[in-house]
Amino acid sequence: MVNILVILGLTLIVWIVLTVIVDKKGPEKIAVVGSANSDKKALIVYDPDPIYNLDEKVSKSFAEGLSEKGWGSKVVTVAAAENFEKEFFDLYVFCANTYNWAPDKAIRDHIKNIDYLQRKNVVAITLGSGSTKRSQRLLEELIKQKEAVLIDSRVFWLMKPNTESKTKRSNSKIAVEMANNFGKEVAERIRN
Ligand SMILES: Cc1cc2nc3c(=O)[nH]c(=O)nc-3n(C[C@H](O)[C@H](O)[C@H](O)COP(=O)(O)O)c2cc1C
Structure with missing residues (x-):
C-alpha cells in the first residue's frame, strides 16, 4: 500500500514538473512565409513546445499552404506577437498545444x-497527443x-492517428501535411 502511494506521489510530482516546464513561455521567434508584399496577410501565433515542437511545424506548414495561394x-x-499589435492582418491563426486537457497557458x-x-477572421488549431476535445472547445470559446x-477550428494529433486510412507514414508528418492543405482551404474560403 505504501509502495503504491509512493509511486502515485512520484508520478504526480513528475507530472507537475513537466506541466511547469511546458507552460513556460518560449523565446521570441519570427518567420516570414510567402511574400511580404502580398495582398492578403496572416499572423500565425503559437508557443513553442520544448519536446517535439509540432506547433511550429504545423504553423509553418499552414503558412506555406496560404503562400501557395498568394498569401504572406x-x-x-x-x-514575439506583441511586435505586431499595430499591424493589420486579414487572418489570425492561433495554434495551441494541449496540456492537461486545456490549451497551453501562453496562448490562453x-x-x-x-x-x-x-x-x-480567426482560425483555431489545437494540437495534442490525442485527447483534445475540451482543449479545442476552450480555445474556440476564448x-x-x-x-x-x-472561420474554422481543427485538431491535429501527435499520437492518435490523424487519418483513418492505414499507412506507415509518420503521424506527425501527416499532421503537418494536413495543416498545409488546411491553409490552402482557408485561403480559398476567404477569397470567395
Ligand atoms: C504535462 C503534459 C500534459 C499533456 N496533456 C495532454 C492532454 O491533456 N491531451 C493531449 O492530447 N495531449 C497532452 N499532452 C501532449 C502534448 O499536447 C503534446 O506533446 C503536444 O501537443 C505535442 O507537442 P510537441 O510539439 O512537442 O510535442 C500533454 C503533454 C504534457 C507534457
Whole structure:
C-alpha cells in the first residue's frame, strides 16, 4: 500500500514538473512565409513546445499552404506577437498545444490580453497527443469571447492517428501535411 502511494506521489510530482516546464513561455521567434508584399496577410501565433515542437511545424506548414495561394504570413511565437499589435492582418491563426486537457497557458493568456480581434477572421488549431476535445472547445470559446469571426477550428494529433486510412507514414508528418492543405482551404474560403 505504501509502495503504491509512493509511486502515485512520484508520478504526480513528475507530472507537475513537466506541466511547469511546458507552460513556460518560449523565446521570441519570427518567420516570414510567402511574400511580404502580398495582398492578403496572416499572423500565425503559437508557443513553442520544448519536446517535439509540432506547433511550429504545423504553423509553418499552414503558412506555406496560404503562400501557395498568394498569401504572406508572419509565423510568430507568443513572446514575439506583441511586435505586431499595430499591424493589420486579414487572418489570425492561433495554434495551441494541449496540456492537461486545456490549451497551453501562453496562448490562453495571449488571447485574453489582446484587444484587436473584434470582427477579425480567426482560425483555431489545437494540437495534442490525442485527447483534445475540451482543449479545442476552450480555445474556440476564448476566441469567440473576443467577438472574432471563428472561420474554422481543427485538431491535429501527435499520437492518435490523424487519418483513418492505414499507412506507415509518420503521424506527425501527416499532421503537418494536413495543416498545409488546411491553409490552402482557408485561403480559398476567404477569397470567395
Ligand atoms: C504535462 C503534459 C500534459 C499533456 N496533456 C495532454 C492532454 O491533456 N491531451 C493531449 O492530447 N495531449 C497532452 N499532452 C501532449 C502534448 O499536447 C503534446 O506533446 C503536444 O501537443 C505535442 O507537442 P510537441 O510539439 O512537442 O510535442 C500533454 C503533454 C504534457 C507534457
